[in-house]
Amino acid sequence: MKLFSSLLILGAVFFADVLAVPSPCPLVGPAFPWPTPSSTNKRLDTARKKLSALLEPIFNAANGSTNSIAVQAFDTFNDSPLFQWSYTADNLDTNLGVSHVDQNSVFRVGSVSKLWAMYLFLAEAGMDTLSDPIVKYVPELQSAVPGDAINSVQWANVTVGELASHLAGVGRDWNPSMTQMGFPVLQPDEVPPCGNPVPCDRTQFFDGLLQRHPTFPISATPAYSNAAFQILGYALEAIKNDTFENLFESQLVGALNLSHTFYATPSPSLGVIPQGQGADFWKMDLGDENPAGGIYSSANDMAALGRAILNNTLTDPLTTRRWMKPHSHTSSLAYSVGAPWEIISFPVPRLIDLYTKSGDIGSYSSILALSPDHGVGFTILVAGTGGHAVVAMVADLVAQTILPALEYIAKDQARVRFAGTYSAPSGGVNSSISIATDFGPGLRVTNWTSNSTDMFQSLATLRGANDTSQITIRLYPTGLETPGNISFRALIPPDLGLTPIGPFTGSCITWVTVDSFIYGGVGLDEFVFALDDNLSATSVSPRVLRIDLQRQYRTSE
Structure with missing residues (x-):
């Protein structure tokens, strides 16, 4: 009960934060370039230990847990998991299925099959x-x-x-x-x-x-x-003149080299099968409804699917971006619907969208969740009783521990890659810019001088602000990249002089301000960093000023 009470408190804080105005009001999307987490990262190690400590008292024989589970968090840069955890309940039918649950153990994934089907369709x-x-x-x-x-x-x-x-x-x-x-x-x-x-x-x-x-x-x-x-x-079969099963096995399972994902019922020796009705649900044949709910998979293969989606393995980047968008709201401010995404929004500490799909079939429940802002995801597979609630609870715990750690890792790495002082070559004009990271999202511009002119003062004049204390400048990655270059946009939130009292006075409207000041056909907010072979910045171009400022000082790691 103590755990559930804690979750209720976290939920209350979560919904209060969702209703609050995001500060300092970033755009939807990454606050920093994707992190490249390693197994030795201290923040990630702390998060893993915390998550294990939260899971262990829930799933143990002393508490009479009847749910077997496999959990894995993964990223796009490493084949090995960021986090993995499993538990084998005492109620498994070991005469039919596995006696020990690991990351290759096969579960039914229920309606997560719809995500597999949609990826194949695209x-x-x-x-x-x-x-x-x-x-x-x-x-x-x-x-x-x-x-x-x-x-x-x-x-x-x-x-x-x-x-x-x-x-x-x-x-x-x-x-x-x-x-x-x-x-x-x-x-x-x-x-x-x-x-x-x-x-x-x-x-x-x-x-x-x-x-x-x-x-x-x-x-x-x-x-x-x-x-x-x-x-x-049926539509895909008509388009490709082949059966859905053949396409699934050749163009998805085969293309991704998956060894523990199945369209038809596999050998029970591979499966996590609870006693009682577990065997009936394991072999339940959905026939032509399999694209909606009949797929079998493992934590390792679900992670491979997530990596493939985020890495554009079978679809081009434009298709992936178009796909990972909401198609409709629901009555929950924190829940939207895609095709067939179930999109969950929550602050960690800024507002982040998780693109998820969950599923249930009999004794089996599952979820696959992806964070496009970080290039990471996680999957949870459960076999037992009350699995949907178990999956939801564990998903909350994973999201609230792993994602904040990754947000801070991204910030730490962005500080090393981009923070410092940039200036014009020696003997040139008096132009420089200083960039740092702080408590908030994005790179913070702390000083900016062009031709001996304080650009904060220029921006205050453009904004109609009384003084430069009302001007903040944060740089966010746009996703536009070429070899050796990466684009950012500056957000300079307007001060409306209003005390928020409702959705109109309290809304985040920085998306309206992008590219709002143009000089000679170039946006004042456009910045491009030149990168070395290690992807660290060597210079930055505030493109409206038609100048490259060389990196003179780098922050220490």
């Missing part, structure tokens, strides 16, 4: 396909007779992307989900002929689906749908 069909009407690829929907808006999905207007982001207004499933329990007796033609334990074939699926009522108008609000991803599986 790798094979491309981002532009998401704008196509689904009827272009699925003849059963093309020939569907449209009914009225309350009783029939208007399939001719549904796009591939709306199915992928749960915005199509399509029912959740097409299979039996309830027994009679006091409801009216169904007529024979109202009883689904398939579902659990016998999966529906394609004909049965569409015969049933086309009778389902819509949940909402198209693109009105996100409403979760497994059926949508079964349809996407």
Whole structure:
């Protein structure tokens, strides 16, 4: 109970911070270039020890834990994990499955299958396909007779992307989900002929689906749908003229060299199988619904998937950036929906978006979470009872320990790479700039002189500020890079002279100010650093001033 009370307190602080105005109001995106964490980093080592100390009392035989778990945090620069932890509960059926859980132990991942399916879809069909009407690829929907808006999905207007982001207004499933329990007796033609334990074939699926009522108008609000991803599986088969299973095995599992990920039920000897109903859930066949929830994988392979997404292994960077964006809000300020991302926002200490997908199927629960701001992610796989709550709790603990450490590692490395004093060559004009890191996000400009003119005073004049104390300048990476050069933009938050009393007076509006002062076609806020072979800055160009300032002084590591 003490742990859950602590989590409730953390949650209260979290939602209070989410509602507060971010200070000093950065843009969405990285505050520093991606960190390159190493196993010997002291901050990361401290975070790992803290996380282990939080997990150990939850998962131990003395507390009667009935959940086996594998946890892994990973980054894009190292094949070895940043953190790994596992626990083997006493209730495993060792006659069927593994007797000891490790990072290669296989779990069912439930609806995280949708993320695997979507990555395969983008790798094979491309981002532009998401704008196509689904009827272009699925003849059963093309020939569907449209009914009225309350009783029939208007399939001719549904796009591939709306199915992928749960915005199509399509029912959740097409299979039996309830027994009679006091409801009216169904007529024979109202009883689904398939579902659990016998999966529906394609004909049965569409015969049933086309009778389902819509949940909402198209693109009105996100409403979760497994059926949508079964349809996407059929669409990819039409686009590639191959079965989804073949494409999954060759273009995803084979392409990423995964050895513990399976489309069909693998040998139980590889699996984490709880006693009781665990064996039934392990072998449950979802048939054509596998793209929505049937995949099997391990912590190591889930981490490999996360690295591949962040490293643009099977998709180009533009596709990845377009994909990792919200498509809709939910009623929670901290939760948005993508395709099929479940996007969680929280402060660590600045506001960060985690792109996640969670899943449940019977005794199995899982999550894959990615932080595009840091080039890192984590996965949690659970087999046991009450797994969804367990995954959510452990995900909170991982995010609240590992991500802040990585944010500080990124800041430490940015200080070494960029902080210091830059000036014009000896004998040139009196121009210099000093850059540091401090308590806040981004690189802090502490002094800036151009041609003997104090640029803070110039900015105060441009901003209509009374004095330079109202001017702060922070540099943030834009993601624009060429060999030997990296681009930053300066944010100079405006002082509106208002005491925040609500969402309008308290909103962060720095995104509106980017590139707002132009001189000779160049933004005053554009900075480019030249880098050496070690990716450390040798000079910086405040490009509006048409000058390269050489790095004269570097901070010590």
